[in-house]
Structures are given as C-alpha cells and as structure tokens.
Amino acid sequence: MIAEIGQYALILALVLALVQTVLPAWGARTGDATLMSVATPVAYILFLFVGSAFAALVALYLTSDFSVVNVVDNSHSRMPTIYKITSTWGNHEGSMLLWVLVLALFGALVALFGGNLPERLKANVLAVQGSIAVAFLLFILFTSNPFLRIVPPPAEGADLNPVLQDPGLAIHPPLLYLGYVGLSISFAFAMAALMEGRIDAAWARWVRPWTLAAWVFLTLGIAMGSYWAYYELGWGGWWFWDPVENASLMPWLSATALLHSAVVMEKRDALKVWTVLLAILSFSLSLIGTFLVRSGVLTSVHAFATDPARGVFILVILSVFVGGGLALFALRAGELKQGGLFAPVSREGALVLNNLFLTAATAAVFVGTLYPLALEAVTGDKITVGPPFFNLTFGGLMLPLVFAMPFGPLLAWKRGDLPGVAQRLMVAAGIAVVAAVVTAAAEDRGPVLAPVVLGIAVFVMLGALTDLAERAGVGRVSARVNLRRIVGLPRSAFGTALAHFGIGVCLIGIVCESSWSLEKIAAMRVGETITIGAHDLTLTRMENRTGPNFHARVAVFGIREGGVSQGEVVSGKRLFTARQMATTESGIRTFGFSQLYVAIGDETPDGQVSVRMTWKPLVTLIWLGTVVMAMGGLLSLADRRLRVGAPKPARRRVSPVPAE
Amino acid sequence: MRLRLLLLLCALLMGGAAHAVQPDEVLSDPALEARARDLSRELRCMVCQNQSIDDSDAPLARDLRVLVRERLKSGDSDAQVLDYLVSRYGEFVLMRPVFSWRNALLWGAPVIVLVLGAGLAVTMMRRRREMVAPAPLTADEEARLARLMAAAPPEDGRP
DSSP: OHHHHHHHHHHHHHHHHHHHHHHHHHHHHHTOHHHHHTHHHHHHHHHHHHHHHHHHHHHHHHTTOTTBHHHHHHOOTTSOHHHHHHTTSSSHHHHHHHHHHHHHHHHHHHHHHGGGSOHHHHHHHHHHHHHHHHHHHHHHHHHOOTTOBOSSOOSSOOOOOGGGOSTHHHHHHHHHHHHHHHHHHHHHHHHHHHHHTOOOHHHHHHHHHHHHHHHHHHHHHHHHHHHHHHHHSSSOOSOOOOHHHHHHHHHHHHHHHHHHHHHHHHHHSOOHHHHHHHHHHHHHHHHHHHHHHHHOSSOOSSOOOOOHHHHHHHHHHHIIIIIHHHHHHHHHGGGSOOOOOOOSSSHHHHHHHHHHHHHHHHHHHHHHHHHHHHHHHHHOOOOOOOHHHHHHHHHHHHHHHHHHTTHHHHSOSSSOOHHHHHHHTHHHHHHHHHHHHHHHHHOOSSOTHHHHHHHHHHHHHHHHHHHHHHHHTBTTBOHHHHHHHHHHSOHHHHHHHHHHHHHHHHHHHHHHHHHHOEEEEEEEOTTOEEEETTEEEEEEEEEEEEOSSEEEEEEEEEEEETTEEEEEEEEEEEEETTTTEEEEEOEEEEETTEEEEEEEEEEOTTSOEEEEEEEETTTHHHHHHHHHHHHHHHHHHTOHHHHHOOOOOOOOOOSOOOOO | OHHHHHHHHHHHHHTOOSOSSOGGGOOSSHHHHHHHHHHHHTBBOTTSSSOBTTTOOSHHHHHHHHHHHHHHHTTOOHHHHHHHHHHHHOGGGBSSOOOSSTTHHHHHHHHHHHHHHHHHHHHHHHHHHHHHSOOOOOHHHHHHHHHHHHHSOOOOOOO
16 A cells, blocks of 8 residues: 555656646746746645655565565565665665655755745746656656565565665765755756846855755765775775766766856856856766666666666656756857956956866766776777776876865955965965975885875865964954954855865875875784784684674774773674675774774684784874865855845846936 | 685675785785785776776686786786786776877876866956957047047937
8 A cells, every 4th residue: 555655646746747847937938927836836745745755665664565576675574674764765766766855855945945036037946856856757657666566475575785784875875865966956047047048146146055055965975975885895995986986976076166166156247157057067967977876887886776778768868958958058158148357366266277177177087987988889999997097187186276275265356466375375385394294204105295295285274274364364463353353254264264174184084094004914813913003903702693684703803002902893794694695894993083994804714814904094084074074065054145045136227327 | 615605706796895815815025015916906807897906806806916926926027017917808907098099088088178178268268358348449439439429419328
C-alpha cells in the first residue's frame, strides 16, 4: 500500500510540475497576474507531494518491505535503523528521488522567501524550476522507479553496499545535492532574466544568497566526501582526482567564480553578461556531474549505477537544459545592458582575475576528466589522465590565484592602488617569508616547492586578517575606535575574511600532508613495536568482533610517546555476511591537528599481519579549512543586506525632464 | 581460501582494501625504495579504475611493483623504467599523459582558456572605455553642433 501511495504521489507531482512550468510562464508572457500567481501555491504542493513520495520510500526501508525491488536490493532486516534510513538514498533510484526532493524544496523556498521579487521574475524562476522537476520526475518514473514490486517477495534483502554502511552516507549525499540542486536556482534566475531581457543590480542581490547557500552546502558536501573516502577506503588518500570527485569539484569552482562575479554585478552593475553565463554554466556542470555519476559512463569507485538506457535519458535532459540555456543566452545576452566602468587595477579587476583563473581551473578539470573518454570514442586510443596531470595543471592555476587573493579585498572599487595595497600587506608577507624559510631550514625532506606553498598559505591567512585590521583602522586610530569599527563591520566583511582564511588553513593541511608524511610498512607479530616519528606502536592483540550484520577482525595497537602511554588505536577489517564483502576500518588517532593512520592487511598463516602506518602532519587542517570557508559563507549569508532583501530598483523617469 | 579469494575480489571491485605495498616487496635500500614508490604513483593499475599501482591490491599491480623494483635494482633510471613499461603496456599505463600532438588539446586547454579569457577581458574593458568616452569632436562637428544649438529650442532629450 505504501509503495502505491508513493508511486501515486510521484505521478501527481509530475502533473503539478507541468502546471508549475506552463501556467506561470504563460502568465508572465501575457501579463496575466492570475496565471503568474499560480506558481507559489503549486510550488508548495509540489514539495508536499515529492516529500510524501520520499517519506513513503523511507517508510518502506524502515519496515524492510521486501516486496519492493529497491528495498530488496539495498537493505537488510538486521541493519541498524540509521542505515535503513540512509540506504533510502544509497542507491540510484532513491538518490534521484532525493535529488528531486531537494529541487522541490528549493522551489518551495523561493516561493516562500520570494515575496519581494517582482511578480514576473518570480513566475519565470518558478516555471524554470518546474521544468527541471518535470524532466527529473519523468526520468524517475520511466527509468528509475523506486516503487516497483517484486513477486514473490524474498525473505531477506541483499544488504546495502558495505562501503556505504557508514554515517557518511547520512550526510555526504544530502549536502552535495543541496549544493548541486541549489545551483538550479541561480540557473532559473538567469533564465528568467534572459526571458525578460532585463537584469540589474537587484537581480544580483536576489541571486547571491541562493548561490551562497548552494556553495556552502557544496563545500561541506565535498569536504565530507573527502574525509569519508580518507577513513573508509583505507589507503589514507583524501583526494583521488576520481571522475566522480571531479564532477563535484567543477560546479564548486564555477559557483565560486559566480559568487565573486555576482558581487561585482551587485556593487558596480558590471559583468552582467558574464554573471548570467556563469550561472548557466554552474548548473550545467551540476547536471554533468549527475550525468557522469548516474549514467555509468565513467565506471569508477563511486559509480554504482550502470545502465545505458538511463545514460541516454540523462544525456537528453542535459542537452535540453544546457543547450537550451546556452541558446537562450546566445539569443538574448546582447540585450543585457552593461553598467559601471573600472580600471584594470581595481577590486573589479581583481574579481575578473579570480574568475579567469577559476574558469581555467574548471576547464583543466573538465578536459582532464573527459579527454580520455573523448579520445577513446574518436580514435580508439586509451590514455590515462591521473593525479599527476591534475596536480600540475590545477595546482599551477590555483597557486597564483591564491597568492593574489589577499590583494583583492584591499583594492578599492573602480581604481585601485596596487603599490599601496602591497605596502599594507608587507607585515603579512614578511611573516610568511619567515615561516617559509624556517620550514625550509627545519625540514630536509619533501619537495623544494613545499615551503614556498606553506609561505603562500600563511600569507593568505594573514592577508585575510590584514583586511579586517585595515577596515578597523588598526594603527591609524585609537584601540577603542578600532573595536567600534570592528563591531560595526558588515557580516559579509567577516564572511569574506573567514572564507579566505579557510583557504589558507586548507592549503597548510594539503602541503604538510603531501610533503612531510611519514610511512612505515611492515609485517608485525603480536608484541612487536614499530616507531614512527615520535610515536611507538605496539601490536598488543588481534581480536574477532561481531556486529549486527558483519564480522570484524581487528588489530589493537598501544601507542606510546616518549615512553608515556597515549592509549590505543584499533584498526580492522569487516566482512559483511549478506554480500560477502569486506571493508577496511582504518585506525585513526588525532594528536593536535595531526593524525596517526593505521591500516591492516592480510594475516599470514604463521601469525604475521601486514601493517601500514602513516603519520600525517596537520592533515585535519584540510577539512577544518573547508569548514572555516563554509562558516565564512554562512556569515555572509547572515548579512543584513541579504536578509532584508533587495531594494526595489528606483524607477527611472522615462518622460523627458525639462531643463532649467 | 574461499574467503581470501572473495576478499581479493572485493578489493578489486571496491577499489582496494587496506593497502597495496606489501612488507615483502619493500627494498632494503631506502633511496631506491623511495624512487620505486614515486614511480609507482605514476603508473596505472590497468585492471583497476583510476588507481595507481601504489594504491592497488590487484595481483597485476603487485607484479608491476615488483617489476619496477627489479628494473631499479638492475640500475635503470626512472625514465628507462617508464619507457620499458610503456613499450610493454602502451601509454595507457602512464598516469601523467605524455606531451604530444595527440594530447595537445588536453594539456593546452587550461592555457587556451586562460589566454583567450584574458584577451577577451582586456578587449571588453578597452571597448567599454571607448564606448563611454568617445573621441573628441572634429572641427566640422563642433561647427554643426553650434548651428544646431542656436536653432533648436532648449530641451534635454536624454531618456
């Protein structure tokens, strides 16, 4: 019964999405206020129905209803309740339903918070949103229906892929989808602006919070996925340049560029055409990401859907929205009037530079991800584009950008004073150089470039603080005035500083982990000790443990530092009985910002176990840095100007005013 | 045995279990071992998806790791080891695509985007400035303007 309710709710949702697409858009075209006003309530009800369908699927999983194929394939009656819930979206069908749920949620939010939007803009935005919902609901109903029954129902399910039986699944996909799909709002706003052929600074102010929110979710989602892979896949890497990772990185890069160009548009009325194009590109990259992951065109560690029929369907969706978006852009972009002027050296100029490098970096990731596919399709030759390519091209583009980052916020709008800004960054640069030199002197291992990158990271962090200090007038006015000015700064100023600071933090983690990790590989017997850096690890015992749906074999290590016990670290393997699949459970102990990472391999018949242990200096900064960046985004989002909403653009007098 | 086999299979399917380099593979000379590890990261495990032989648990990856170490022990340079593997397995084995005309678009794309983008930005900026600050009027135009100003009633026709 529940499955049928879910199915019915989905069909009704499809009809509602059609209504939301057609009527408001028609109303906006003909100027019919009644038709336009349909959009808001329909967006709410669409969310209600997609939500019901989703709730139905969750209920099927919770009750382990094995008469439904999707539940049979991805669940097991003995799984812990939390994984019964998360396995709802730990499979292709369910994750697509989650995608549409997030889409409907964003539509409802636009309807809710869009009270101060011009009627026509709101109707068009919701219509575009509705059309995306139509496409994806069709996709679900025709190729990926999660509510199909099976006769006769088996007694037990096949269990969820063990790698996914992790709290990470509860957080990573929802966050990532909130990010991916959040960009659909920016896309819808861009489409609406092109349909009307009109765009202004107020538009940028409406779009920015949505993009910012999507960016925050995407940042956290990517970071969460990275940490999940780090502790679950068991070889201690945190970024693999896997196509599926690249699929989430590309929209992030593009959305980052969009955020910055939207600032120029909001403040200075410039870069309009480019901002609209970026909004289209960002969501297109989200769709491409969905396509890459869902179609199985790239079979990689993450891809758990391989069905060409679905691939073709998604490809059609992709062409319609990306092609349609770009075609509308080509037709109408010329009508968008350009605004404010600026000199090359200015805040606007710096933001253009930011966009240039972010776009080139996106292109590097895009080409690197798709080139092997294209080459094989065209010539039949197979090549590999692996991490060395991305580290070189992406890294080579990001380093100059990151180095230039502290200059941007300090430059004035319209015309900046570069020598003046450089002078104000002298303190930050001086400390950064000292940090680099000290590191180079202290570390005799690792690449020559590593201390330089570390210096740049320190420069970025201090540069962000310099920006705040400059705004507070530190050194120019009394401490009391400094404090008053700091308190009076808009939250977006703190947001910018915090986000930029976070990039520095993240970069320190990256350079330290990749340059100065220590690794030991050994075959150990119980009682043996291995020294790694300042820590001695003793294999104290091997044990068998039993979980609800798995058996585990674990190695327990005692950690001592300078003879003092620092507790234990447990590293093991799990064998999941239903699928007969194994996962690694790496042992991780955090000391300050650094981590000791222990993974065990096979045991030999004579009682030896192979052990790989790694000391990863400051590795947690990689993820802490991204959290700081996301907090910066949230702080900006809380800025009064964005909460209050955009002011109505002042009506320009059309009639000629007689001169005095 | 069956369990081991299954574990191995899973390791293959899931993209690697615990770790790749086994203790018995490690060379006694740390400098040579470090070179072997660096080379391993540049070589692809061809039966895996996007994994270097340094990360992979597959038997083929193990064979390649042992092979790399043997070549290094016999005195090959890093380049010689890579050349040997390419001659045996083709370019597919390299994680870093070679610089060649076939890969020109791959390596060139970021640079092309950067250069074209910069060119476009500069052109747009220049054109905008010229549009807003037009060239000064010629003597002819000045005279015509003066004539028109004298003839027409005072009106500000700007929209």
